Amino acid sequence: MGADKKNKKGCVSMEHSLFRYIVRHSLRHQIILLILTVASFPFLYIFLDLPKVILNKAIQGSDFPKTYFGFEFDQLEYLFALCAIFLLLVIVNQAFKYVINVYKGLLGERMLRRLRYDLFMRVLRFPLPHFRRTSAGETIPMITSEVEPLGGYIAEAIATPAYQGGTLLTILVFLFVQDPLMGLAAISLYPIQIYLIPKLQRKVNNLGKTRVRLMRKVSDRIGETITGIQEIRSNDTAAYELADFANRMNAVFWVRYEIYIRKFFIKFLNNFISQLGPFFFFTIGGYLVIKGQLSVGALVAVISAYKELYSPWKELLAYYQMKEDARIKYEQVVAQFEPAGMIDPDRLLSDPPKIEPFTGEIVLSGVSLADEGEIQLLEGVSLHLPLDAHTAVVGGAGSGKHELALILARLADPQSGRVTIGGQDLASLPDAVVGRRIAFVGASTVFFNGALADNLLYGLKHRPVIARELDGEAKRLWERDLNEARRSGNCEWDINADWIDYEAVGGEGIEAVERRMIEALKIVRLDDDVFALGLRGxxxxxxxxxxxxxxxxxxxxxxxxxxxxxxxxxxxxxEVERWNDNASVAENLLFGAPRGDGEELEALVEHPFVEEVLTDGALDADLVEAGRRIAATMIELFADLPPDHEFFEQYSFISSEDLPGYQTLLNRIEREGVGALDAQERRRLVGLALQLIPARHRLDVLDDRVRERILIARKRLMEHGPGDLKARIEFFDxxxxxxxxxxxxxxxxxxxxxxxxxxxxxxxxxxxxxxxxxxxxxxxxxxxxAFQVGSGGSRLSNAQRQKAAIARALLKRPDLLVLSEATSAVDTLEQVDLVERLREAMAGHCIVWSLQRPALARSFDRVVVMQGGRVAQTGTPDEIDQEGSAFRRLTSEG
Structure with a gap:
């Protein structure tokens, strides 16, 4: 709970100023960076001054030997000592840079991790209508790519201006100490840059804002195109979509072009002004040396220091550009992640110590709901629904029946009115209560990429229940990750712990959970489908x-x-000694299956030892000839057939797209003979022969003599095959x-x-x-x-996804099960059976079902008829099924 409280507190509001966000979450680290930065300046000053000492005192000096700190030095010893100090200062200065840069990188990554976590948490708090206005294609890049530069800036926010500004100041002080006139020459052009650069940069920043906004729209459009690819193909609108995309790219192009013009003009101006410095130094410094007012060593040191001066000034200008970019990005992101009506973080994350089941009844008092355009979806709905009864909600399109289901599942918040369950205000209950005591299933349900079991158990993973038992290196790594999560303001829950709420599912241990899953699958008639998937698993x-x-x-x-x-x-x-007519030639040859995922058995034939065995047994020529005969037969059979003809499925080792290539190959063989084929072409023909299943394809291209030689080759491969080949084949046993x-x-x-x-x-x-x-x-x-359902459950049919969603809801054993057209993809007869089985499974608990087929409502305890967002009728089916009633009209139409 400690992490829970901390994270809730941390996500109440995001600072609108990037600098305040930085100070709020990284002040201590910024101070450490500042201390390291200031500590480096004395070493830098000595480093700048040392070349002058070496030139004037060690190389051009006289009156040796000299005594320093009790040690006597001649000229050569003194030179070497100063050079050693110079080398030591190089190491010290670079060490300071290394430590500061590593610490900045660490700080930047922590703050970037914190920022992304904060933004993701705000996504979880968005009101559901917001997702209808904002697409995932617009939100995802903001959390991933758009905030990436912010991590770099946050690390540089204080340290870089302090370090580079301090370095610049140290060098300027050194220059003024050498000669005030030289110092004035060094800084004479800075006021021009300080005045011009921000003005030019401000325009670049505004263009950058426009570019980001345009690219978000492009990303959104690409997402819509991918989603609607079926409509594009079926309506022949590819040209329109290409024109639309080209138009968007045109707008982006001209904005980026103008950015380049202005950005590189700024760079040109900086470089030009920086190159004027040596002109002043050679002119003024040379004059002073000739007049004897400045030593050669001092001039060399000044020129050397000026070269060092350009680097921090350049870094400061780059920092200013980065600061402005980061400020704009941060302000834009924060504005996008603060929609009206965000869910309170306490409601999202609080976890009461005990959650009691709902009792009593559901009461809706004057509930109204409007969409974003202020169109009234529900108006003054008042209902009393017992928690031990099953209620059907029926109505036509736009009647408000779906919106009523959303209100009861608290997936939509009413603009006015109140919903209570057992006397408790539904709006005030935390998600921990609503998510565990209420289940909702809609017409379309999202499944996450992973195993079917993980998706079925998703509604039972609220908090870690059983911690992992760790020791040794694993424990050390987890403690390291945990500490880093705390420093980055992330939650401290272990995703690899056991999250399954066994108490909620009604069993202990994974075996009991599996039994409950299978029971739920039987209720929704999905057990046979899962059994079939399991046979293929x-x-x-x-x-x-x-x-x-x-x-x-x-x-x-x-x-x-x-x-x-x-x-x-x-x-x-x-059988190891027998040919199998119903297996492929490759299976007969290698007598096994590939060990590696995704590896084809035919690919193993290209192993050098397999090729050697085939050559020694003269099988390579036989298989090439078999492949040639197969290709010729396929071309003869398929030449005039459409690509979707059933023959293509029966002879699945060749596709309509491959036919022209094989035709070309056969033409060459006819002209030049098989001997003219190269190794790759021979492999293509051998590949056809290896896919042949004699009993299925009935092409009669392998005689008994060839089959006997394949069995001999099999024996040699199994007995004498090298280790690397055997490691790739799992032989049949x-x-x-x-x-x-x-x-x-x-x-x-x-x-x-x-x-x-x-x-x-x-x-x-x-x-x-x-x-x-x-x-x-x-x-x-x-x-x-364990079947992998694919992205969004795409490997399951619509009906299977709906049944699995209902099974997932049943596993929670909810007090209130809300369904909205949850069986729309299931056939009519099965819908009737499913309604009966669900009602039996939820006996004594509440079901509110917004039905697609009103006739199914006759078997429910109560019926609510919706019309135009209002309750038209309510009561038992017998009470409301009267001549001329709204319910009678709906059921007769259905």
Missing amino acids: RIDPEAEPERAARVLEGREKFHDALGTEGLGKLVEPF RTRYHARSSIQDNILFGRIVHGQAQARGKVGQKLAQVIDEAELRDVVMAAGL
Whole structure:
């Protein structure tokens, strides 16, 4: 809770001034940098003065030997001693720079991390309507790329002007000490720069503001284009979109061009003025030396010091530009991250010690809601909804039924009126209460890229429940990361701890949680889909040896069942001494699967030892000839077929785009013969042959003689293959679990026979039966729960996403389940079944369901009919289903 309080306090408001933000969060570190900076100046002054001493006293001096600090030096010893001191000062000055720069880098990264964290937290506090006005394409760059320069500036904010200004002042003092006239010459042109540069820079800054604003719009438009690519293709508007993008780029181009003109004029002016310095020094200094008013050593030291003078002045000018850029960026970002109606941080992050279930009833009193354009969506809605009843909300388009669901789930805050649950004002409850006691499922639900199980359990991850047990190096690294999080003002919660609220899910341990997930999936009729995904999933035998062993037991039971029930002809098992007509040529040759993720079995044939084996057995020529015959057949079959013809799927090793290339290759063979092909062309033909599945493709390009030689080559590869090749192949072994093969393939340990009537259906039924008899269903379901759903759940269908979203809501065991057209992608008959099963699962708890099909409301305890943002009818289905009533009209239309 300590970190909780600290972070809530830190995110109440962001400073509108970048400098105040810097002082507020990094004053102590800035003071340390300032102390280091000031401490370096005496060493710098001595360093500047030492060349004069070396020239005047050690090289041109007389009256040696001399005594210093009790030591006697002759001229040469004195020169070497001064040079050693010079070298030591070089090291000291560079060491100061190194320490200061590293500390500045560390400070900049901490402050940048803090700023991004603050901005991300404010995103979490944005009112939901704000996300309809502002796209992700505009917000994301502000948190990632646009604030990047701010980290560099924050580190430089005080240290750089202090260091560079102090260095400049030290050099000027040195110059005036040598000769006041030389000092005046050194600073004579600075007033011009001080006057002109800010004026010119101000215009550059304004142009920079415009550029940032234009690029945000470009980013937003690119995001919209990617989202709407289907509409662009279907409406043939690519040319329009290109013209629009070109127009936006044109505006950006001319702004950037003007920035370059002004920015490089500033640079030209600075460089020109800086080059006038030596002119004054050679003129005035030479005159003074000739007149005997200045020593040669002093002139050399002055010229050397002036060279050093340019660097801090240049850095100060660059700092001014960076300061103005950073100020503009910070002000723009802060303005974008302060929309009206932001959620209070206490509501977002407070965590009450105990959260009691809701009891009583839901009461809406005069609730009104309007959108950003002040269009009234709900007007004076008053309702009493019991927390132990199931209520259907129905209405036509624009009736306000969806908005009512959002109000009840507190995803929208009413402009007027009040909502209470069990006497508690819904608006005053923290998210910790609302998020755990209320569940909401809409028509479209976002899933995060990751495992299905992680998405199902997302609603149970509120705070870390069980800390990690760490020791040794792992503990030291975590404490280091924790301390750095504190220094950067970030939260101190461990993302790698166990976050699952086992009490909420109703079980202890991951096994109980898995059982509850499967129960929820059964309720929404998604268990069969997850089972199918699990069959295609994998198990890591090293991480889960017990589950892998159980799959191997299932393999034996499956093959025993095939033999005893006369189904053996449906599956051709892998046998090391036999050819498998239903496996590819590559599988027959290598008799295994690739160990590496994403590696193709055919690619392994390019290994030098495999190529050697193929050459020795004269198989390379056979496979090239087989590939040539396949290519010729494909071209003959596909020449006049459209790209989407079913033959392309059946012969999946060649696509319509590849046909012209193979045609060219065949023409060359016809003219020049196979011997004229280079190694790459031969590999292309061999690749075709390796993908051939004889029983499926039925091309008859391999005779028994070639198959026997492939089996001989297989034996040599397995027995004599080098270690690096064997490390890339997991050979088929009836006694071992194959990590890179799916659970289904591990149980089958072979290939389903092509051409047998209903082979896949019969094998699938027997597979499911054996899995149940071997009690392997939990293993398969666990693998299905590990299925990666893709970005936004894109690897699941719309109906699967909606069902999974409802299952996720059920896992929370909410007191109030709010749904808004949550089954719109599910077919009609399944919707009826799903409503019944959900009502049974939520017996004794509250459901408020905004239905897409009003007829489904007849099975609910209560019905609310919405029209034009108002309540038209409310009561039991029998009470409101009267002739001419709004409910009767809706159900008859539906």
